[in-house]
Amino acid sequence: MHVQRVKRLPRxxxxxxxxxxxxxxxxxxxxxxxxxxxxxxxxxxxKPMIYAYLGSKEDLFGACIRREATRLLEAVTGGxxxxxxxxxxxxxxxxxxxxxxxxHRESWQVLHRQAISQGGPFSDEVLAMRGRAIALVDxxxxxxxxxxxxxxxxxxxxxxxxxxxxxxxxxxxxxxxxHPDITGRTxxxxxxxxxxxxxxxxxxxxxxxxxxx
Amino acid sequence: MHVQRVKRLPRxxxxxxxxxxxxxxxxxxxxxxxxxxxxxxxxxxxKPMIYAYLGSKEDLFGACIRREATRLLEAVTGGxxxxxxxxxxxxxxxxxxxxxxxxHRESWQVLHRQAISQGGPFSDEVLAMRGRAIALVDxxxxxxxxxxxxxxxxxxxxxxxxxxxxxxxxxxxxxxxxHPDITGRTxxxxxxxxxxxxxxxxxxxxxxxxxxx
Amino acid sequence: MHVQRVKRLPRxxxxxxxxxxxxxxxxxxxxxxxxxxxxxxxxxxxKPMIYAYLGSKEDLFGACIRREATRLLEAVTGGxxxxxxxxxxxxxxxxxxxxxxxxHRESWQVLHRQAISQGGPFSDEVLAMRGRAIALVDxxxxxxxxxxxxxxxxxxxxxxxxxxxxxxxxxxxxxxxxHPDITGRTxxxxxxxxxxxxxxxxxxxxxxxxxxx
Amino acid sequence: MHVQRVKRLPRxxxxxxxxxxxxxxxxxxxxxxxxxxxxxxxxxxxKPMIYAYLGSKEDLFGACIRREATRLLEAVTGGxxxxxxxxxxxxxxxxxxxxxxxxHRESWQVLHRQAISQGGPFSDEVLAMRGRAIALVDxxxxxxxxxxxxxxxxxxxxxxxxxxxxxxxxxxxxxxxxHPDITGRTxxxxxxxxxxxxxxxxxxxxxxxxxxx
DNA sequence: TATGAATGAGCATTCATTCAT
DNA sequence: TATGAATGAATGCTCATTCAT
Numbered sequence: 051m052h053v054q055r056v057k058r059l060p061r062x063x064x065x066x067x068x069x070x071x072x073x074x075x076x077x078x079x080x081x082x083x084x085x086x087x088x089x090x091x092x093x094x095x096x097k098p099m100i101y102a103y104l105g106s107k108e109d110l111f112g113a114c115i116r117r118e119a120t121r122l123l124e125a126v127t128g129g130x131x132x133x134x135x136x137x138x139x140x141x142x143x144x145x146x147x148x149x150x151x152x153x154h155r156e157s158w159q160v161l162h163r164q165a166i167s168q169g170g171p172f173s174d175e176v177l178a179m180r181g182r183a184i185a186l187v188d189x190x191x192x193x194x195x196x197x198x199x200x201x202x203x204x205x206x207x208x209x210x211x212x213x214x215x216x217x218x219x220x221x222x223x224x225x226x227x228x229h230p231d232i233t234g235r236t237x238x239x240x241x242x243x244x245x246x247x248x249x250x251x252x253x254x255x256x257x258x259x260x261x262x263x
Numbered sequence: 264m265h266v267q268r269v270k271r272l273p274r275x276x277x278x279x280x281x282x283x284x285x286x287x288x289x290x291x292x293x294x295x296x297x298x299x300x301x302x303x304x305x306x307x308x309x310k311p312m313i314y315a316y317l318g319s320k321e322d323l324f325g326a327c328i329r330r331e332a333t334r335l336l337e338a339v340t341g342g343x344x345x346x347x348x349x350x351x352x353x354x355x356x357x358x359x360x361x362x363x364x365x366x367h368r369e370s371w372q373v374l375h376r377q378a379i380s381q382g383g384p385f386s387d388e389v390l391a392m393r394g395r396a397i398a399l400v401d402x403x404x405x406x407x408x409x410x411x412x413x414x415x416x417x418x419x420x421x422x423x424x425x426x427x428x429x430x431x432x433x434x435x436x437x438x439x440x441x442h443p444d445i446t447g448r449t450x451x452x453x454x455x456x457x458x459x460x461x462x463x464x465x466x467x468x469x470x471x472x473x474x475x476x
Numbered sequence: 477m478h479v480q481r482v483k484r485l486p487r488x489x490x491x492x493x494x495x496x497x498x499x500x501x502x503x504x505x506x507x508x509x510x511x512x513x514x515x516x517x518x519x520x521x522x523k524p525m526i527y528a529y530l531g532s533k534e535d536l537f538g539a540c541i542r543r544e545a546t547r548l549l550e551a552v553t554g555g556x557x558x559x560x561x562x563x564x565x566x567x568x569x570x571x572x573x574x575x576x577x578x579x580h581r582e583s584w585q586v587l588h589r590q591a592i593s594q595g596g597p598f599s600d601e602v603l604a605m606r607g608r609a610i611a612l613v614d615x616x617x618x619x620x621x622x623x624x625x626x627x628x629x630x631x632x633x634x635x636x637x638x639x640x641x642x643x644x645x646x647x648x649x650x651x652x653x654x655h656p657d658i659t660g661r662t663x664x665x666x667x668x669x670x671x672x673x674x675x676x677x678x679x680x681x682x683x684x685x686x687x688x689x
Numbered sequence: 690m691h692v693q694r695v696k697r698l699p700r701x702x703x704x705x706x707x708x709x710x711x712x713x714x715x716x717x718x719x720x721x722x723x724x725x726x727x728x729x730x731x732x733x734x735x736k737p738m739i740y741a742y743l744g745s746k747e748d749l750f751g752a753c754i755r756r757e758a759t760r761l762l763e764a765v766t767g768g769x770x771x772x773x774x775x776x777x778x779x780x781x782x783x784x785x786x787x788x789x790x791x792x793h794r795e796s797w798q799v800l801h802r803q804a805i806s807q808g809g810p811f812s813d814e815v816l817a818m819r820g821r822a823i824a825l826v827d828x829x830x831x832x833x834x835x836x837x838x839x840x841x842x843x844x845x846x847x848x849x850x851x852x853x854x855x856x857x858x859x860x861x862x863x864x865x866x867x868h869p870d871i872t873g874r875t876x877x878x879x880x881x882x883x884x885x886x887x888x889x890x891x892x893x894x895x896x897x898x899x900x901x902x
Numbered sequence: 903t904a905t906g907a908a909t910g911a912g913c914a915t916t917c918a919t920t921c922a923t
Numbered sequence: 924t925a926t927g928a929a930t931g932a933a934t935g936c937t938c939a940t941t942c943a944t
Contacts, residue, residue, distance in 0.1 A: 058903060058941060073928065080380060082295035084408030091329040096905045098941075141473050155324015169293060184438075201374045210445070210453050213438040222423060225397075232423070240423050248461025258456045260354050271922060271928055299914060309930045311916075320914065484907050484943060506806060508721035512935060522909045528755060530705070567899050574938065593806030610864075636861065636879050643860015644853035651823075651852040659847070666849050669897045670884060684882045686780050697924060725918060735926045746918065859917075 065103050068093045072104075073114050077156040081111055081164050081172075084193035088105070108171075115165050115172060118157040119179045125150040136190040141242055143186075144219060148234030151223045162220060180216060191249060215245050278316050279305045285317075286327050290372040294324055294381055328378050328385060331370040332392045338363040339396070350404040354455055356399075356434060361447030364436045375433060393429060401425035404462060428458050491529050498530075499540050507537055507594055541591050541598060544583040545605045551576040552609070562616040562637045567668055569612075570645060574660030588646060595663045606642060614638035629681040641671050704742050709730045711743075712753050716795040720750055720803050720811075754804050754811060757796040758818045762790040765822070775829040780881055782825075783858060787873030790862045801859060819855060827851035854884050 060068075071093035075084045086119055090097045104110045129146025130139050151158045165176040191208045222237050272280075284306035287385025288297045299320055303310045317323045343352050364371045378389040404421045435450050464470075485493075496571025497519035502508045512533055516523045530536045556565050578585045591602040617634045648663050698706075702833050710732035725746055729736045743749045768785025769778050790797045804815040828896045830847045 061903095064903095080382060082293075085381075085937090097939090098905060099286075101904085101940070102904090118341070135474075137471070138474060163380045167293060167376045169291075210435065210438070210450065211457055214435055214454060214457055215436070217434015218427040218431045220434060222427050224430070225423065225426040231422075237423065239472075241427060243464070244424055244427060244458060244461040246461070246471050247464040248457040249463065251460040258350070258459050260455075261348075261351060261450075276929080277928085298912085310914085311930060314915065315929090393939080477911090487907080490907085504808075506721075506808060511933085522911060524937075525907080533935065557936090563897070565898060589806045593802045595722075596720060611696065636864065636868075636876065637883055639864040640857040640861050640880060640883060643863070644857045647856015647859065648853050649847060650856070651849065665898075667853060668899075670850050670853055672897050673886070684776070684885050686775075686879075686881075687777060700924095703924095724916090736918090737926060738924085740919070741925090 059125075061103065064099065066098055068095055068104060069117055071095075072110050073118060073160055076111060076114060076164055077159040081168055082229060085228070111165075111168075111172065112175070116158055118154075118161050119176065121154070121157065122147075122150055122161065123179065123182070123186050124252060135240070136194045137246055140187065140190055140246065141238065143239035144241055145235060145237055147219060148223065148226070148237050151226070152234050155206055155227070158223060184209065184212045187215055211245075211249060213217075215241070219246065264272055271383070272397065274316060277308060277312060280326060281308055281313055281317055281323075282330055284308075285323050286331060286369055286373055287379055289324060289327060290369040295376050299323075313322050320412075324378075325379075325383065327390070328388055331367075332389065334367070334370065335360075335374065336392065336395070336442075349407045350455070350459055352461065353400065353403055354451065357451035357454055358448060360432060361436065361439070361450050364439070365447045368440065371436060375436070378466055397422070397425045398427050400428055407462075424462060487529060490521060490525060494521055494530055494536075495540060495543055497521075498536050498588055499544060499582050502537060502540060502590055503582040512536075522610070531603050537591075537594075537598065538601070540586055541601055544580075544587050545602065547583065548573075548576055548587065548660055549605065549608070562620045563668070563672055565617055566613065566672065567664065570664035571661060573645060574649065574652070574663050577652070578660045581653070584649060588649070604613075610635070610638045610642050613641055637671075641667075644671065645673055700742065703734060703738065707734055707739055707743060707749075708753060708756055710734075711749050712757060712795055712799055715750060715753060715803055716798040718809055750804075750807075750811065751814070753799055754814055757793075757800050758815065760793070760796065761786075761800065762818065762821070763790055775833045776881070776885055779826065779829055779879060779885065780877065783877035783880055786858060787862065787865070787876050790865070791873045794866070797862060801862070823848065823851045826854055827878050850884075854880075858883065 057157075068089070072084075075092055078084070079088075086097055086151075088098055088101065089110070093100070100110065104113055125177045126143050126146045129142045129149075131142060132139070137142050161176055161179075165172045167173070188209050191212055192251070195208065218241055222241060226232065226237060276394070281302070285297075285302050288302045288305055291297070292301075299310055299313060302323070303313055306313070306380075313323065317326055339356050339359045342355045342362075344355060345352065347355070374389055374392075376387045380386070401422050404425060408421065431454055437455060439445065440448060484507055494515070497516050498510075500595070501515045501518055504510070505514075512523055512526060519526070527537065530539055552569050552572045555568045555575075558565065562566070587602055587605075587627060591598045593599070614635050616639075617638055621634065644667055648667060652658065652660075652663060699844070707728070711723075711728050714728045714731055718727075725736055725739065728749070729739055732739070739749065743752055765782050768781045768788075770781060771778070773781070799813055800818075804811045806812070816823045827848050827850075830851060834847060857880055861880060865871065865873075865876060
């Protein structure tokens with residue numbers, strides 16, 4: 051008789067609708083302030099469907115995180131050419147990272163802010179992803195360092211440096227939200243100069259030490 | 264007959280007790296999962312006292328953030344000797360920062376994770392504090408750079424670099440939580456090497472550029 | 477297997493159940509001492525339904541007032557035949573009023589006692605209704621008076637007299653609660669005699685004045 | 690050393706302070722919305738003193754009602770000259786009543802609205818007072834009626850008429866709050882005309898009856 | 903598949919009331 | 924006498940979650 055508001059859609063499509071809505075809502079209000087009601091409203095899907103397809107709120111949030119984390123990792127690794135030199139790999143990776151963040155602010159918010167601030171499995175998951183990123187960077191550093199010869203102190207420091215680099219990138223991505231006139235490419239370039247050259251000095255034995263302490 | 268748990272204490276003391284408990288509870292469970300009941304239990308104070316002295320849950324959280332932010336800033340600025348050279352100032356600042364984080368993990372959790380992940384006034388407040396930190400570092404960079412002569416690109420980049428440095432420090436502080444065998448002093452030293460030397464190169468015109476892109 | 481207490485009912489029905497229960501509870505305990513828990517219990521409906529359908533406690537009370545006020549007004553105006561003489565209209569109106577109060581004591585309690593004693597919008601609403609009643613009566617008085625000719629003093633007094641009549645009726649309704657052996661018809665008859673004849677005298681210029689004062 | 694805010698005052702004075710404050714606060718916010726904190730603040734007396742002198746909130750409210758009711762009754766009976774004719778007694782009584790209400794709006798609010806709307810002992814007390822007033826009026830009516838000769842119907846009606854008169858007066862007092870340009874004397878005069886003359890007709894056998902019903 | 907109807911359980915907040923001083 | 928400090932107990936309200944259709 052009357053038009054049905056939404057047609058019967060295949061499960062796959064419904065799930066995507068729901069996840070899109072959830073990412074949007076979670077990024078806007080944070081995990082706890084987000085209500086399943088709003089998600090269902092934004093998704094145009096009734097709540098029971100959400101539970102049927104994606105489980106509890108926690109499950110839903112987890113699904114969001116996994117999807118966005120995967121997207122981010124794919125974007126970054128997809129931007130890297132393994133046949134290039136380490137510095138160029140890093141360069142492309144950073145470029146891909148900033149490009150992704152620029153184009154998917156909501157995804158980034160969910161990953162960087164919401165997920166980490168929740169204790170337990172969520173932050174674990176994101177921190178694991180960050181760990182993979184750090185390991186990736188560390189591998190590049192080690193590869194370079196080993197080529198040139200790596201002294202004791204530098205060896206032990208590479209992982210920390212990788213962590214610092216990843217942290218820098220994350221922090222710059224945040225900072226970027228308030229300075230949108232800069233291009234992502236510029237950000238990547240700054241970061242390369244800062245980190246790579248400092249790292250190079252380190253490897254070459256040029257070390258900063260406190261004058262007296 | 265039996266010992267009374269706590270006697271009538273002056274308001275000031277109670278407020279400190281409550282804030283201590285609140286920081287603990289907020290850092291453990293996050294803002295939303297923290298319950299006023301638990302705060303009151305941990306503080307050894309009934310809920311009405313909390314409301315009488317510190318106001319609503321939101322107010323209480325705000326008070327925590329302000330107190331911890333102030334403590335952190337005081338710790339960092341108190342660690343700096345303004346008569347020293349910029350690099351030494353940075354060195355001491357980083358040292359003080361890592362020392363504070365090492366000694367007040369809960370404070371750091373509340374500030375870095377919980378506060379930022381809540382939208383609105385809380386994250387604003389913390390982000391403002393981070394902004395002050397970035398400005399501080401930026402001033403040091405600019406001072407150094409100007410002495411040596413600063414080319415165009417480097418000038419525009421100092422603020423971003425400062426943001427990156429602050430981000431690195433934050434990220435390292437997080438990383439540290441999972442690698443507690445490292446000393447804060449070592450962390451600071453790595454960071455100095457990474458950042459300061461890279462910055463030095465930058466200032467001296469030694470620039471990294473992509474080979475082809 | 478066993479009988480289910482209530483099945484899924486359409487919203488409309490539930491709302492009526494809830495309002496019925498609320499009027500009952502509010503009339504028994506007054507606005508403040510009434511608890512939403514009791515309302516939900518009496519209605520046989522869980523609290524979230526109440527909030528979903530009728531809003532906050534304040535909203536719920538307002539809805540009760542509006543419904544009962546409407547019912548009362550409908551009962552009274554429905555009892556009036558506009559084609560009759562003013563005195564007969566008043567007579568029928570009073571009759572309908574007392575009939576309603578006799579049959580809906582709880583409604584009357586809520587309207588007359590609870591609503592008025594709450595400051596703000598509630599009493600405003602009820603006082604507005606009383607105002608309409610007074611205006612109604614006033615119109616009747618004026619109509620009669622004008623026919624017969626109305627001296628200055630009487631003119632200015634009609635509104636006050638109407639207020640007095642309405643007040644009398646309300647007061648008698650209260651008094652009735654403690655003297656239930658009287659019929660509402662008798663009450664109406666007494667009131668007609670008291671008021672209408674006094675009014676008639678007034679209109680005809682037969683005035684009571686203090687002998688010396 | 691420093692000035693004490695309030696001196697040690699005799700119990701009597703303190704009690705008056707507290708009652709004055711309580712009447713004010715109760716009339717402003719109603720029984721339930723009034724907080725003991727506000728009473729203590731307005732009275733300039735700490736809460737424990739209130740409890741020591743006047744007992745619980747309920748007790749305090751009861752004390753207010755009793756004091757104000759007594760005042761009102763005293764004002765009214767004090768205004769009456771028993772040696773005068775019944776109509777003049779009523780006239781003076783009404784005058785005293787309106788004078789009191791005009792000069793003590795808060796007292797009247799507490800008595801008329803707050804007290805009655807609370808179930809139980811409070812409204813009982815006030816209703817008892819109203820009962821005394823009704824009885825007083827009734828006695829006047831009966832005295833008059835008996836003198837002139839009183840038919841059956843009228844006899845049974847006098848109490849109801851007295852109730853109606855008292856109700857009119859109360860209602861007019863309320864109405865007055867919104868029409869403060871009228872003098873209390875005028876109100877009393879209107880009421881006398883309305884009621885006394887209608888009553889006179891009644892007594893004289895001039896009865897209003899519905900034409901057909 | 904899809905949803906309106908329904909709820910258990912929890913949480914922030916308030917207030918009358920009372921100690922300890 | 925007088926009070927700042929302290930609390931037990933209650934209540935409004937919300938939200939994730941699940942039936943019955």
